[in-house]
Amino acid sequence: MFSVALLTKTGRVEAFVNDHSHITAQGNVSVNSSSSDDIYTFAVGGAGADTFALGGSIADNKMNNITLARVYEGAAIQAAGTATIRAVDDSTIDVLAAVLQSRESPLEPLSQQRHWQYHTGIERPGCNNCRFRNNRGLIYVAD
Amino acid sequence: MVSAGNDVIVSALSSQDIMSISVGGAISDTVSIDGSVSKLTVNTITQAYITGAEVIAGGSVIVSATGASEIDVLAGGLAYGDAAGIGVFRSSFNENGTGRGICQ
Numbered sequence: 001m002f003s004v005a006l007l008t009k010t011g012r013v014e015a016f017v018n019d020h021s022h023i024t025a026q027g028n029v030s031v032n033s034s035s036s037d038d039i040y041t042f043a044v045g046g047a048g049a050d051t052f053a054l055g056g057s058i059a060d061n062k063m064n065n066i067t068l069a070r071v072y073e074g075a076a077i078q079a080a081g082t083a084t085i086r087a088v089d090d091s092t093i094d095v096l097a098a099v100l101q102s103r104e105s106p107l108e109p110l111s112q113q114r115h116w117q118y119h120t121g122i123e124r125p126g127c128n129n130c131r132f133r134n135n136r137g138l139i140y141v142a143d
Numbered sequence: 144m145v146s147a148g149n150d151v152i153v154s155a156l157s158s159q160d161i162m163s164i165s166v167g168g169a170i171s172d173t174v175s176i177d178g179s180v181s182k183l184t185v186n187t188i189t190q191a192y193i194t195g196a197e198v199i200a201g202g203s204v205i206v207s208a209t210g211a212s213e214i215d216v217l218a219g220g221l222a223y224g225d226a227a228g229i230g231v232f233r234s235s236f237n238e239n240g241t242g243r244g245i246c247q
Contacts, residue, residue, distance in 0.1 A: 005218040006182040011189070013210040015155075018194030027150070027203035035189075035210040044219035045179070057218075069208075081203065 003045035003057040005097075011035055012066045015087075019074030028081035033069035037091040044098045059097040065089055150202040155191035159212035167220035177222035185214065 015033040023029055043057040069087040077083060145151055167179040191208040198204055 003218045003220060004178075004180045005216050006180070007214065007216055008184045009212070009214065010186045011210055011212070012187070013157075013189045013208050015191045015206045015208040016193075017206060018192060020195045021193045022197040023193065023200075023204050024198070025151075025200045025202070025204045027200070029204045030206070032205070032207045033191075034208075037211070038213045039216075040214070041216045042219065043181075044217075046219075046221040047177075048221070048223040067210075079204075 003043045005041050005043040005057075005059045007039065007041055007059075007061045009037060009039065009061075009063040009065070011037065011064075012068075014066070014068040015070075016068065017071045017075045017077065019072040021072075021075045023075070023077045023079075025078070026080045028084065029077050029079040030082075030084040030086070031069045031071060032084070032086045032088075033067050034086075034088040035065055035067045035091070036089075037063065037065065037093075039063065039091075039093045041094070042096045042098075044096070057097045059095045061093055061095055063091060063093060065091060144197040144199070146199040148201040150205065151198050151200040152205045153191045153193060153207070154205070155189050155208045157187055157189040157210045157212075159185065159187065159214070161185065161212070162215045162217075164217045165219075166217075168222065170223050177220055179218045179220045181216055181218035183214065183216055185212065187212070 013033050013035040015031050017023065017031060039061060041059045041061055043059040045057040067087045067089040069085050071077060071085060161183070163181055163183050165179050165181040167177050187210055189208050189210040191206050193206055
């Protein structure tokens, strides 16, 4: 079982006062920008077989955030209180990529072998009286 | 022109809560091959701005842009084989979002 999780996050958070803008405030003037991303990625793959088992998992995460707070040249701001320009980016990424594999011995006793026979969509257990030859693989001999 | 006796607030807020789950499984009698792919693309733009405007406020002027997202991605599965089986599972998600608060 191969499990792949691909994540691309692109964000642009922007607060600004453009040119030719005039702001007059008796109180405060604040230009704030904040972005916050919480990303959790889990990629889990597992494989089990009697002879050969192969499993893998890949988690690939890309995050490209732009967080801006600005006052453009040409803007006029008059504040009787405080003028604040603030940009905050608070992001976290948690990634888990795991794999489970199980392989049984190719030389198990015959009684350990399992076999199912499928017929017209119905699962029917077979091989009640069958024989198996175990030679690095399961070879069905008779039913 | 914007004139207010109290505060002037220009605010933009975007919030995403995304969960993507792709699960596959295969069981067969001989060889079992299974694949699970989860692809997630998120592109957001959040803007709050004042452009070319005259703003007069008796109180405060606040220009605020906030973007928040929570993304959970799960891709998993199990393959077991005594004989032969093939299973493929794929999940793809794309989101593009724009949020704006403008005073013009």
